[in-house]
Amino acid sequence: MRDPLNGSPPEAPKPATIYDVAERANVSIKTVSKVINNLPEVSRLTRSRVQAVIEELSYRPNQLARGLASQRSFMVGLFCDAPAAGSGYIARIQMAILTMCQKEGYHLIVECIHATNQNIAQQVHALVAQSKLAGVVLTPPLSDLPTLIDALKATGTPIVRFSPEAAVPDVIDVDIDNCQAAYDITKYLIGLGHRRIGFIRGPLEHADARARYEGYCRAIAEADIPFLDEYCQTGNYTYRAGMLAGEKLLTLKDRPTAIFASNDDMASGVMASSIRYNLRLPQDLSVAGFDDAIFAHAMYPRLTTCRQPIADMAEAAFLALIHHGDKPIGPLTLPHKIIVRGSTARPPTA
Amino acid sequence: MRDPLNGSPPEAPKPATIYDVAERANVSIKTVSKVINNLPEVSRLTRSRVQAVIEELSYRPNQLARGLASQRSFMVGLFCDAPAAGSGYIARIQMAILTMCQKEGYHLIVECIHATNQNIAQQVHALVAQSKLAGVVLTPPLSDLPTLIDALKATGTPIVRFSPEAAVPDVIDVDIDNCQAAYDITKYLIGLGHRRIGFIRGPLEHADARARYEGYCRAIAEADIPFLDEYCQTGNYTYRAGMLAGEKLLTLKDRPTAIFASNDDMASGVMASSIRYNLRLPQDLSVAGFDDAIFAHAMYPRLTTCRQPIADMAEAAFLALIHHGDKPIGPLTLPHKIIVRGSTARPPTA
DNA sequence: CTGAAAGCGCTTACAG
DNA sequence: CTGAAAGCGCTTACAG
Numbered sequence: 001m002r003d004p005l006n007g008s009p010p011e012a013p014k015p016a017t018i019y020d021v022a023e024r025a026n027v028s029i030k031t032v033s034k035v036i037n038n039l040p041e042v043s044r045l046t047r048s049r050v051q052a053v054i055e056e057l058s059y060r061p062n063q064l065a066r067g068l069a070s071q072r073s074f075m076v077g078l079f080c081d082a083p084a085a086g087s088g089y090i091a092r093i094q095m096a097i098l099t100m101c102q103k104e105g106y107h108l109i110v111e112c113i114h115a116t117n118q119n120i121a122q123q124v125h126a127l128v129a130q131s132k133l134a135g136v137v138l139t140p141p142l143s144d145l146p147t148l149i150d151a152l153k154a155t156g157t158p159i160v161r162f163s164p165e166a167a168v169p170d171v172i173d174v175d176i177d178n179c180q181a182a183y184d185i186t187k188y189l190i191g192l193g194h195r196r197i198g199f200i201r202g203p204l205e206h207a208d209a210r211a212r213y214e215g216y217c218r219a220i221a222e223a224d225i226p227f228l229d230e231y232c233q234t235g236n237y238t239y240r241a242g243m244l245a246g247e248k249l250l251t252l253k254d255r256p257t258a259i260f261a262s263n264d265d266m267a268s269g270v271m272a273s274s275i276r277y278n279l280r281l282p283q284d285l286s287v288a289g290f291d292d293a294i295f296a297h298a299m300y301p302r303l304t305t306c307r308q309p310i311a312d313m314a315e316a317a318f319l320a321l322i323h324h325g326d327k328p329i330g331p332l333t334l335p336h337k338i339i340v341r342g343s344t345a346r347p348p349t350a
Numbered sequence: 351m352r353d354p355l356n357g358s359p360p361e362a363p364k365p366a367t368i369y370d371v372a373e374r375a376n377v378s379i380k381t382v383s384k385v386i387n388n389l390p391e392v393s394r395l396t397r398s399r400v401q402a403v404i405e406e407l408s409y410r411p412n413q414l415a416r417g418l419a420s421q422r423s424f425m426v427g428l429f430c431d432a433p434a435a436g437s438g439y440i441a442r443i444q445m446a447i448l449t450m451c452q453k454e455g456y457h458l459i460v461e462c463i464h465a466t467n468q469n470i471a472q473q474v475h476a477l478v479a480q481s482k483l484a485g486v487v488l489t490p491p492l493s494d495l496p497t498l499i500d501a502l503k504a505t506g507t508p509i510v511r512f513s514p515e516a517a518v519p520d521v522i523d524v525d526i527d528n529c530q531a532a533y534d535i536t537k538y539l540i541g542l543g544h545r546r547i548g549f550i551r552g553p554l555e556h557a558d559a560r561a562r563y564e565g566y567c568r569a570i571a572e573a574d575i576p577f578l579d580e581y582c583q584t585g586n587y588t589y590r591a592g593m594l595a596g597e598k599l600l601t602l603k604d605r606p607t608a609i610f611a612s613n614d615d616m617a618s619g620v621m622a623s624s625i626r627y628n629l630r631l632p633q634d635l636s637v638a639g640f641d642d643a644i645f646a647h648a649m650y651p652r653l654t655t656c657r658q659p660i661a662d663m664a665e666a667a668f669l670a671l672i673h674h675g676d677k678p679i680g681p682l683t684l685p686h687k688i689i690v691r692g693s694t695a696r697p698p699t700a
Numbered sequence: 701c702t703g704a705a706a707g708c709g710c711t712t713a714c715a716g
Numbered sequence: 717c718t719g720a721a722a723g724c725g726c727t728t729a730c731a732g
Contacts, residue, residue: 017725028703041701060480064423065725067414068708091441098462109459112448130410239648272650298589300622367709378719391717415709418724
């Protein structure tokens with residue numbers, strides 16, 4: 001279906017504009033515009049004729065012109081603190097949001113915002129106001145940066161946040177029920193017969209860490225297992241913290257038969273420390289994590305954990321974002337899933 | 351330094367335009383434009399006056415208008431196959447490119463291109479041609495997708511590639527010397543006293559895998575260590591492949607005292623398999639990897655590996671990209687660095 | 701259901 | 717060193 005025309009230079013052939021399409025289809029540019037934007041007031045015949053010409057000329061609307069004229073672009077911003085860090089949680093959010101963007105004809109523009117930055121308002125201004133972003137997605141820990149949110153709201157940009165702490169008016173939130181998820185994992189360990197269950201808590205500044213802690217407490221309380229201070233360590237979500245916490249737990253006189261870490265990084269740290277004490281997993285010790293990080297199914301043994309439905313969360317978030325204003329929307333809490341793998345089993349004494 | 355003016359509504363205050371600045375500074379918009387774009391033909395006095403007004407009005411040029419008028423945007427595209435996959439190599443490239451973008455006043459737009467996609471040309475057309483990207487960065491395996499590169503070149507967009515296979519005219523390449531790096535690691539192991547050195551080769555379709563293999567071969571040849579087929583396994587860069595290869599190597603009657611895996615994922619697989627055979631690291635077995643993945647310094651023991659200077663590569667790539675055309679540029683090969691950590695030591699018999 | 705015209709906020713020859 | 721004007725390629729009231 002190529003259209004060689006006359007031997008135009010192969011370098012940068014001038015792309016077709018809306019005028020070219022209009023002329024060839026014998027309609028006004030207004031009509032072409034309507035077709036592009038899927039507006040209703042075009043007869044089916046006209047629409048298909050225009051569409052044919054669009055194909056023929058392989059016309060693509062100039063996003064810059066579109067944005068300039070309409071004062072809104074087809075670009076969505078993803079703001080992160082440090083995309084490469086962590087166990088890929090942010091990377092997976094990005095991937096999922098990107099998928100939605102491509103599906104809906106948007107582009108993803110990634111920006112790095114340092115929470116410690118003094119003039120975030122400035123940065124946001126330069127970024128958003130002048131690019132007319134259709135919306136922005138905030139990931140932790142940016143989800144809970146009041147200056148950022150205020151600056152964004154001042155520009156009128158729709159906002160969606162992943163796993164925020166506290167609700168903020170006019171901002172869409174997506175999350176899972178962290179308390180319930182932690183409860184489910186703990187309950188599962190109890191169901192296997194464990195009674196001595198260590199817990200590695202995340203940093204208490206994080207709402208999710210607090211919620212997971214609460215879920216753990218609730219589950220053991222329900223099973224009449226006494227809460228023991230020494231069974232509950234705290235770590236900052238890193239591998240190293242998990243290793244240290246693991247050492248403390250595993251050197252206890254009455255060491256736990258199972259350890260539930262608040263994220264996979266810490267769980268893998270526990271697993272590493274268990275090697276030091278010659279414990280076999282899962283026969284001597286069960287370990288469970290949280291996140292279903294990329295490496296969780298690539299460890300030995302593979303890690304029992306909890307998966308957030310990131311793709312679904314991204315989809316919900318994205319749709320809420322671009323249809324912002326259509327209807328008020330409450331916090332979106334999506335279902336999590338416990339993934340049982342080889343790192344957990346019945347306790348040795350059971 | 352706030353300027354309340356009259357009580358304008360807090361929601362979406364109309365941003366200042368180039369006209370507002372020109373008027374207030376008593377110059378034409380042309381002059382303002384020159385100041386913004388750092389063009390020379392403005393007197394220092396005028397420039398500073400304009401700059402002051404820009405601050406005062408917190409004026410930021412509208413990127414959309416700028417792009418439309420100049421036919422080039424301040425957006426750089428990062429094309430990936432699957433950003434979230436792998437051991438964070440792509441994520442780190444993204445982070446580094448992003449840092450450069452923010453430093454130079456560009457924005458980063460991430461796109462996912464599936465190498466298997468039939469009409470890449472179409473996608474590129476819609477993407478690049480209509481957004482007037484200032485340039486695009488290609489990451490493996492997209493670095494070696496002829497259709498993509500041709501489509502991109504047809505739009506006249508400058509291209510820079512990370513770790514490509516073969517050179518292509520008018521395309522900027524950044525890489526390290528993989529052969530030399532693998533040679534260095536092998537040499538280091540030999541220097542520790544190892545003579546039985548297993549090697550886990552990456553997939554031979556990858557140029558870097560071939561180069562690393564060559565480096566290994568060269569180093570052992572130089573040390574008069576015979577090349578043994580059974581000491582050389584092949585894996586597809588995944589943890590699992592490393593584990594399987596590790597099993598083969600560790601069950602050999604004359605098993606290696608050191609194993610060098612072509613990437614960190616496979617190295618961690620080897621470490622996992624060594625647990626099965628009750629080998630202590632590094633006393634019984636040394637393991638080295640390649641990449642310095644995020645988890646490499648968070649394993650137990652921490653992994654000896656080779657680090658690519660991704661930040662430097664990104665900087666070189668980015669600058670070459672935005673100054674494209676100024677001068678022809680050859681492939682950029684940056685220095686790697688061997689990171690010695692706890693996973694390697696003298697062989698047990700030494 | 702469709703047209704003609706103004707305007708979005710810049711850059712860029714062209715003059716001076 | 718600076719101005720006035722055209723134009724980038726769209727969208728959007730306003731008419732019809």
